[in-house]
Amino acid sequence: MSFESTNEESAKNSLEHKVEADAKKIQELEKQLISSQINARRAQENLYKAYQDLQSRERTIQEIKDSLSFRIGWMITAPLRWIYDKIKGEAANSPANRISASHPVNHPAAVSEEHFFQSLSQVKQYDLAQKLDFANQSKQYFGSASEFNRAPILLFVTPNVPAYDLSSGDKRLFRILKLLSESATVYLFTLGENPRKYVAALEKNNIKVIIDEDLHNLRKSIPQADAVIFCWYYTLFDNFELTKIFPEAKIIVDSVDVHWLRELRSLEDGNTLTRERADLNKEKEILAYRAANQVWAVTAQDGAEILSEIPDIEVAIVSNVHRMDEQVYSDDPTNTILFFGGYQHEPNLKAVQILAEQIFPIIQSEISNAKLLIAGSKAPPEVTALGKRPGIEFVGFVKEEEIPEIYRKSQLTIIPLLAGAGIKGKICEAVAYGLTVITNEIGNEGIEFIHLEEGFIVSSPQEMARYAIRALQGEYDLKAMNERARRKLSQLVSPEIVQANALQAIFPAISICIVTWNRRDLLEQCLNSILQHTSYPNFRILVHSNGCTDGTREYLRELAAQDTRVEPILSDTNEVFVRPNNRMMEQYPESDVVLLNNDVEVSPGWLMGLYRAAYLSDEIGVSGSKILYPDGTLQEFGSELYANGTGRNIGKFGDPTLPEFNQLTQCGYVSGCAMYIKRSTIEKIGTFDDQFHPCYCEDSDYCYTAREHGLATVVTPDSVVYHFEGATSGTDTSSGFKAYQTANMEKFLEKHRNKPNGIDWDSTN
Template structure:
């Protein structure tokens, strides 16, 4: 009996232990169910996060069933005191094992709820990514995570979601081409030959060798037209030191690919450049510009990432070549979209590839030119000696290009099923699992991506060429390149109805619905073989739509770009040689088409009046005003300002020599910062912070050194209390509010201090542009007064200034 009691006690102890474990298991189930409800809610909000999540959920459900079964067994064991000890122990072991397994699965589910792990382990379908990005901010606000983890999680999610996507309407290339190492980059090349034309710096969206697209085609044609062209690759060199590597792309040494050095080699598609990246990029591009000895620059930007760099390049015209409706991709960071808007507004010229983009662009910029896509006609029009052949001899209905989210798989399936007796040939990178979706259509053949050079091999084998796009904002904005290429080969084209298809007239059959699309294909097939005149009509149209035509249109749009008028007032008093050097530099180095030069002579006694009269003859943009007496610095300049008609006004001493692109440089700072009321350049000789150290002794050497100085400081400026009026620029709005210089100061001294105080009194600011240099001889006219007269005049005007503005703060040099 004692043994039975002990056995009963043991069994009772096991029962209590089992009950305790059961309670713990129940609590564990409740916790898991609570977690599952949270995950389920996230799944409902995000429409089934991943296929893996669904798989794990099914696994969890199976484990729940197992758990319920084990609970039933456990309950039965606890109610049966007749169970043997080893059976109770076995049940306890099973419960423990089950608990461990559940804990492991629970941890996996927690990892799955952490987006970063799910993203790293199993990429989502493109359509899910698009939806996730739009809702991510809202979802992150609901997640029970601390701010630091949310920030890290968001960063990891963006890096996955914003991976680069192919561009619609562009030609395909082989995956091997993308994975091959770049050709050996040439170093220590001599600079390209000098030219009077502006050089082109084209900031690309892909590497030159990845795919041949619009940017490369335009770059090739601009180089053929004589413009030295630097194609800036998006593939950076990871290096802490600034620099670049150059690759010559043609024998004429007019076309180069440039790879810039940037620490970390960031991808341009994910986020705007950091401040550190911008600084290093500026240094790297400065080294390129010095090496190439460039003058004026046409900066053609293909992606918003480059905007903070391109806007800083001295003596440049900023062109944004807007190829696509980037927001339509759905995976572009909002920061990049905001940067694109800023680029659209700031660009000197905004190029749109379609009417849809033009309408959007004109809301941001008045200077918009529509320059559509085109084809390399000579390449696509020539039939290769060998072309693709179907082993079964079927007619070929074909398409080449990216097979991405804008590709209508349902439409292609309808075509394949309707024309089951024909071959549906699809060429291009499949990023939307089209092959899997169309596996039930045996007449659909996927060739994958092929090299650009192989496209005619397939194109000339096609009996009908398709453009089977979905009608979405992205494609509504697209001017499809491949249609030009199809027509270059004389091929009949059937497309969905898109706005840009109207530009092709009846050369392309455009269908509004799948029924019409199939009917159009049937009409083409029934009309085969087509008359040679029909084929030639298509080719003739394409022959007038080449990249050479588009490059010429781009060049014309840049050359005819309206520029704000700038009026330069130069006050002279004797010193003819200095005046001649100043005016010659204005004509030679300003590189600005809408420049008005107004020379006011303060009754010079040398040959200056005669020279000026002869200098202005036959030049309506040169105005000479001869004062009957010496009105002094302020009054003399006021005469010129009153005669000026420009949108921007410049006061320039006649003892200065301007440098290349100085007008655009000062203008850029005024346009980029509406709070600047007046701005001046750095110089070699002045009594304040605008003075910088220089080495040159001859004026001929000054231009080379000034380029080195300004390239190294591109985009930089600083606020200054008082600008010296040897060279200042201000908008007409400043002049309209303040008026001219104060004439109470007579011959000179302190009128520049006074004017700056009046500017600041309006809440505006005075700035010095670090990337604009103007040579200054310093006080050439005042030196004729003599030291004593200058001192008397200085003290008199100082007293006048202090009576108006308080104690005068002497000018200082910058800290070196």
């Protein structure tokens, strides 16, 4: 061996040792990184547990304060506290550290930009008084923007502007955005790729695209958001600051599919992903879901998988979107099989290789003129090379307008997936365009086609080939099979179903409850105003007819036939107010409730205003509208009662434009003529107390009972209702139903006296 070759061999060995050492070093650093990330996650979980423990202690303290022994002690020490207050010249606080219901929150005259944005990051930790203060500051900073506030507002956060013609996930997102833009103002925010073609498509559908690294500018563009939806879990980590920029919003993570399920399945298939990396990714995904108020899954199976790891998370099913009337099955026997997918998605890459290399040759051996079309975007060389095989044509990217034609050329689609999660867009689309599907259990997941009735669901490539041969030879009625598959999918992925599921996930169902008796004219005005001015997207109207004999029953039947949101309840007797409302409050046990009198007319955005006020804080149980007389004079901006049995409607006969009547404010109670009650409030304190049957004081009793259970009542200027006061029951308190006003006030005082509910029971006034 020459000297030169010896040196070369030595240098080669030295280089190999160095590469090996570097590889080990990189591997060790990766392990350290994974360990650090896991420790960070555990530290965050410990912080979360500590926070839960703190909340538990606070609840225990509150229960002690609400206990009888504490209240007795508070009353016993009242004389000493009165002397102390006189000496100090200060008013004593109640056991619950309550804000006096008779005084609105004191708001600053102006809000600086610096102060406002400093406050944003702290809002989630604010108590109720601070949150009310912040909400009013926000309105001052951004302006009233009344037109803006009337519609639901949704902000989607995405890694890129969705390329609807490149991947199933992006197509789903694009279609969901379009559907929701029919009922809400929709914004999309991204710092990723934003080709003009896709931005223009969104803007054409009234979706506002924002690409700006300054998040403060984002808040200026969107003064309020009802929900922030992070599409794909990792966008939450990339844009977590948005949860602070929009503290009032419901935080939703759209899983698109359960990534950890797909990755764990791919490990079994020999994927290059390591087990350590897959476990770390799973922990990150779970952490993102835990940080949200709600998670969207595309199938019930995905939802169950998420709940198995996070049992207390709220999961909603928002699936792919496909119209099942795109194209009917063609009887023309083309003997053509189609595979259509995005090849940046690894499960598609392996599936098309199995189809071309294992399944299609068997089919060709029996059907010599069989053809396989391989279509889709971002195909690597190993996929394009499949097009050189006999009977296989690589089509590549297909423009949106050319999609119907490629399906028209085909009879079957075969999808032999080894990994994946969620519902498969390629299967839904193929069925929508008239094709019959051959796939396995992974492909059928979330759809649940019945084998030989709605498709062919088999395990091995050999079985797929055998059924494909028999199908192409005419042994099965593929048209009937496709029609059955369409019917099943229409219940899962039709635009109407997905739109309803998404809106119901974001906005809780609300039952608007109206009791009426022989004033059809008033009721018609009321219902017309609701149907005309309600932008809130998820409501129904329950109307209880109290033995009406003036044509109301017939009117309600006719209206219900025209609008399914109207549900008449036709009684032969007059049960007045309390009991009919109680039954309506319980009729839909998952729904929030709004009580409306039949002698009111609502204004645009009234229900959005009530909903937003109620959900500003978990400490709020009831919200109410600003009530005006028909001439525009203020009737009340909330109300309060006093220890001597008197009370007042705050602002009565006043100017509704004054600043004190245009701030979200805590009050003693709100009128049952326009009263929003959260379902969580009903679960905690029940419905109206039956001792106030048939009517009067039930609304004040309810709000003060809520206060005694730690739930506040607020009144909002963003919901305006006109009330024809006394149009139904009159104004004479000495006769008729109005006479119950005095008797029920005595019951109220007996029930609530000396309880911590915001009434100054020590006062003689």
